[in-house]
Amino acid sequence: MLAYTLKRLLVAIPTLLGVLTIVFFLVRVAPGDPAIVILGENATQVAIDQLREQLGLNKPLMEQYFSFIGAIAQGDFGRSMISNQPVLTEVLRVLPYTLELTAASLIIGIVLGLPLGVIAARYRNTWIDFSIRFFSLLGLSFPAFISAILLLLAFAIELRWFPVIGEAAYADPVQRLRALILPSLNLGLIMVAYITRVTRSSMLTVISEDYIRTARAKGVPARMVIWRHTLRNALIPIVTVIGLYLGVLIGNSVLTEMVFNRPGLGKLIVIALNARDYTTLQAMLVIYAFFIVLANLITDLLYGVIDPKVRHQ
């Protein structure tokens, strides 16, 4: 298991390097001189040259590339082109908001999605199954910003159950928790749809396996056949989908934070976009990618926990 973990860690390194490379060159092909973007169209040539020097933009591309990689390796993500603050400071300030949102929706997704999927599979092709599938289809169809707007309209504006609050109010833990409910429901319910669907289909695949027939042949009660024999074998594709879903979740969190006017990485990235703050964008993309690589790593390790064959590789 240790060797397996180490191997997975090693595989992550080239992926991260690839991520950094793509981000670096993507930002470099942006039309327009970053120095002009920062200083504005009316800046003097002297000021522009000075800034270019300061930002290292005069150096050859490859040198810029290696110093970029080197800096990231040391945890230096650069400074915002607009506020001149270190990007990492800004990111760390809002990160908890996004993390709590993602974690809450992940919990909603798993806690509701897994049992719903199992139930749909167990009562397959009955009306229970059809209703669960119908709602999961709906969940899969909603773009996150539309469901967010509808939730906002219904519960915050019409019913006034969960008022939308400003960033200052997040200091109060009760307020903060209340403010978390709608956005995390929005993300969580969409996730429920994904998890329900994959759980159902994975369960159905496993149910037709020979060893499930074996379990029934030795008199294991139907309930235990489902929960003890089938579910555990069905987990691998479920874990895969949850891992892959993180990318979607991040995108949806950007939209959700926008609609609910919630502080977080998503709002930060939208602000940076509007200001054409490429250093911030570049740093955030790297941070996001880092999270996804981390999630993949956890997924791989979970495979090892679930499947003894993977463990014994």
Next chain:
Amino acid sequence: MTTLLDVKNVSKTFVVGKGFMGSRKAKLQALHDISFSVGEGESFGIVGESGCGKSTAGRSILRLVEPDAGQVFYQGEDLLTANRKRMRALRREIQIIFQDPYASLNPRLTIGRTLAEPMLLHGVATRRDVEEKIQSVLAEVGLPPQAMQKYPHEFSGGQRQRIGIARALALDPRLIIADEPVSALDVSIQAQVLQLMEKLQRTRRLSFVFISHDLGVVRHFCRQVAVMYLGRIVEKGSVNDVFEEPLHPYTQALRAASPVPDPRAKITVAKIEGDAASAMSPPSGCHFHPRCPKAMDICRREYPAWREVGHRGVACHLYPAKAGDAHAA
């Protein structure tokens, strides 16, 4: 009888596992020093249990698997050193039929297209006469002309196996590698397909390398046979000799374990215990010694050299070796 195919000292080792960043690559020796020859119009059988390398041996002849060492002479020409263009031409001469009639046909192509494709590609038929040629080969394997328009899923297992044979015949080959051609079929259908192959052997003067785990089928179809165990040939000779009076203890066990439809010949006493070892870590000395009831000290230490006993060959220390006769095949 002239020799059509002469396989000499062919070996193949597979590397398994990705071998990423320092992790150990496992080696699987699928074939070790395999030699045999097939005469014109002859059927040569290769028998053995799963994982013994018999399929790899068959595929090596066609270079579907590239051997690491050895030679495969077809009419005196080494196939393993033939260039791409020459090999393409030689493919017309040697064809293969497979075990699984469900996997061996492309489900998206009609039988007509499946048969036309190689004919047109190799110029065996022109657009004008291709249909006629297909009809004739279908008739030869006992299928109606309407089969042309149908898809594989519309046929039963036995019929699909006939189609597989028709495809092999499309290029008018002289040698056919038959890899467990009847193993997936029911007994009654098995006999139909075997009879068809016998007929083709007579009418077309085909040679066969016939690979099977079923000693009964091999005894019926082949004259010469090689017995394989963990990548090596352990015994070779005429089918009657080898199955009537097996020399190698493994052949003896295999023969004794093969069920016969006769209640007076019950086989409920196992001659050998244990499983075959993995080809990834074959036992030292003779690979069979851990299961062999007649194992001696030397068997643990030394792989037995090939020796001739009468008209047969065997790799076993039980029989006296003639000096300087190590790899005579």
Next chain:
Amino acid sequence: MSAIAAETRLSRLGRLMWRRKAASVGAIVTLLVIVSAILAPWLAPYDPNEQNILLNLAPPSDEYLLGNDTYGRDILSRILWGGRVSLFVGVSSIAIAMIVGGLLGIIAGYVGGRTDRVIMAVMDVLLSFPSLVMGLLVVAVLGPTLTNLIIAIAFTAIAPFARIARAPTMAVKQRDFVEAGRALGFSDLRIMLVHILPNIMDEILVLASLWLATAIRTEASLSFIGLGVRPPTATWGGMIRDGFENMLDAPWLVLFPSLAILIIMVALNLLGDGLRDATDPKLRHE
């Protein structure tokens, strides 16, 4: 026994409805949306960009069925025109991703070895970006034009197509008919295109129908964020963005384009599910 029979008859009915009807409803609705987008210039009652200050935020009326936006533009006409953008971006980007990703996947799966490892490592890198954020950055860097939107969305969908093509390629490659093709002297290219591609097309098409929904959603999301095709061109996401500010006074500004997006999403998902069920050999034999 009769209780079982009754239950199964009911569930069978349900299954048939779900299988056949749902999928065909999905297909028909998708087709309707496509036709109405194509015919938008003739179907739209008004010029989608014609402003009329007098109709500023006018609610739905007999004359303007779905109401008017901040500039007094007809919402129905804008939805019809907006569908053109969504569908064009969706279909073109998925077509690109399908071809590029599909080919990469087939090559990786068929050739194997180092080629496979390199291609899949690059795909892993691409999969490490959250697709919406990647789309954001690409559009932000290249500029929000129709072409760039298509490139950005295609970029995010290549890796999934490569993955979905690779796995069945490896499975099909194991099958004897591919080996038979090699024994018959077929070239690798011929084996890939004639013998493997048709056998994995089902999987690719299922993914395409589901990813078409994703692409349309991404386009709408980018427009909502403000990175869609530049105004005044009508897009569904952009309309929702514009309406968002006036959500309290004029909710129809948001609701109708949202409904349009939802309809095409549900239809595409139904279609994709139906296709998946129809092509799944395990489910086919029930």
Next chain:
Amino acid sequence: MSDTLNSPLQPVLSVENITTEFRINGAWHPAVRDLSFSVKPNETLAIVGESGCGKSITALSVMRLISKTQGRISSGSIRLQGRDLLACSEREMEAIRGDAMSMIFQEPMTSLNPVMTIGDQIAESLRYHRGLSRRQANARALELLELVKIPSAPSRFKDYPHQFSGGMRQRVMIAMALACDPQLLLADEPTTALDVTIQVQILALLAELKERTGMAMVFITHNLGVVASIADRVAVMYGGRIIEEAPVEQLFDRPTHPYTEALLRSMPRVDRDRSELHPIPGQVPPITVRTPGCRYADRCPLRIERCIREVPPLAPVGGNPHHTARCWVRADLPVQESIAS
């Protein structure tokens, strides 16, 4: 062996006139038709036939493991030690499966749960059926592993299925099936996926365990050679029906139904020099095809008019009540039977 034929022992399992049907494109088609057989303690009944003859469906019907949504047992009765299994609820069946009767399957590679240790899988049925504690169940499971001759059993107890070879997995399956000392073991092609040298070992093990426990065994196979090795009595199936039934020696000495005879003549034998094979022409009719008469009629060289019209009954052969066949031409004419009864 043959003394069991005349022994006064009550049958462990008696199946009477069962018909199992499957729904294909909305219509019910019988896969097993009007099938009857019984097995006594310490007896092995082999059911032999080619694919699609209904032999596996028969075993699954006895276990009541036919999927409810796809198939049903539409008539007949199945009695296990006198208890009518078709009247049992699903919950009652759960208590019987793995306890009074159990089953082993063809594919050892896929029939064990890949994420559970083999020890747990064997102990599981002891815990459900015997209510043993984990410790007790594990101790008994270990004994069972030794019973089926798994080398160094204690150290393999916590291993997973993928760490075992096919033959060893089949031994584990047998240990699982025998955990609660069943009176009846259904073995569905248990050696088909194995190499012959391993097959002998498993056949020997099953024969030994049957002698030791006195259980009844129904052994399903397509291989006549295996039948000859293991069976006391043989039932040959074709097209969902038993077409011949006899003690093993009699069946091989005097195959009476034309199908049984043809089957034996179409099998290439390792103990005979290259002999003429006699393939059976044609194919088994698919179960969706309905025929009023004998299912074998269109392939049969002895076919008479009546074969096409009427299904022959299982009638004695040469006056021997232990050897029966369904054939208008070869079996004793049922006219005599009806006079006799």
